[in-house]
Amino acid sequence: MVTDTRSRPLRDLRISVTDRCSFRCGYCMPREIYDGHTYLERAEILSYGEIRRITRLATDLGVRKVRLTGGEPLLRSKAYRLVRMLSSLTELEDLAMTTNGLLLAREAERLKEAGLDRVTVSLDALDDSVFREMIDTDVPVATVLEAIDVASDVGLDPVKINTVVRRNRNEDQVLPLLEHFRGTGHTVRFIEFMDVGTTNSWNLDEVVPSVELLKIISERWKLEPIDPTYRGEVAQRYRFSDGGGEVGFISSVSEPFCGDCTRLRLSAEGKLYTCLFASKGTDLKVMLRSDASDDEIRDAIYRTWSDRTDRYSELRGGTPLGFPKVEMSYIGG
């Protein structure tokens, strides 16, 4: 077990397996920047064996939950092989993936068989034209809905649906999304638009605070708050009083939760970051590729966490802080 300078234990590891993506969501990888972007070369990104080794050493220090993300994790070839390698780590209690859903229907069964416990699927709208505008890519909503059904059928459930809300773009999709998913057992979580990185033209005016959404939703359905089930749970949860299931809110701009942040992040090229808004990481790849021992690598992870002071969202207020920050698609959402 290791705790940081604010007594926060290390519990979760988010692993970005690629910095590439099939979508161009404006809040994450705006097309005008990312179509011409220089992505990491194959030799620069960690192999599955290297990822497993780091994960195994992180479990020695308290990590119990792992989430595979990116970029789009299913763009990485045979991602189920990585899942199989990680699911054999007996200390891990939860192995999940966040995906845009494009390749999920094809991969769901293999992922489940390999030991994946759950998936979170991103979906910002139920209306095709709003969805296409949000992801700036020609993919119909039906593809993602089908992927959610297949994932659920093979047992990767309950599925969480992540919806980033931007003012005047997809706010009107909040009620239709809930109408669709209420009663299915899947939970929609509305995420405030965050100032991750420096390329997504973030602006406080486009953030729809969760209290505002809560009010709109409560006018339609009666909601009751649910207590968090564990320290570090990022979503504030509510249940529909009529038994229709749950809805979550991730309010990192209006109600920061840094005090309970137990997440460490590993970039596709093997750098460890202790905050989504970090500018510098600890390079583990150089250690992995220079024959460092398990003890040396575990010690580097230990020191990275024990030195941690981060609380960006608490300090931000309404203005992004000035230092250069890594991009969401690189560090992993």
Ligand code: SAM
């Ligand atoms: N490509 C996968 C996907 O979209 O599910 C995984 C990676 S994506 C970076 C992970 C999550 O971060 C997604 O649910 C996405 O909506 C969210 N996200 C990306 N940029 C964001 C931003 N600026 N503010 C809030 N959430 C964001």
Ligand code: SF4
């Ligand atoms: Fe791709 Fe996910 Fe970012 Fe959208 S949010 S651009 S799907 S990495």
Ligand code: SF4
């Ligand atoms: Fe954790 Fe950084 Fe987000 Fe705060 S701003 S909750 S420290 S990732």
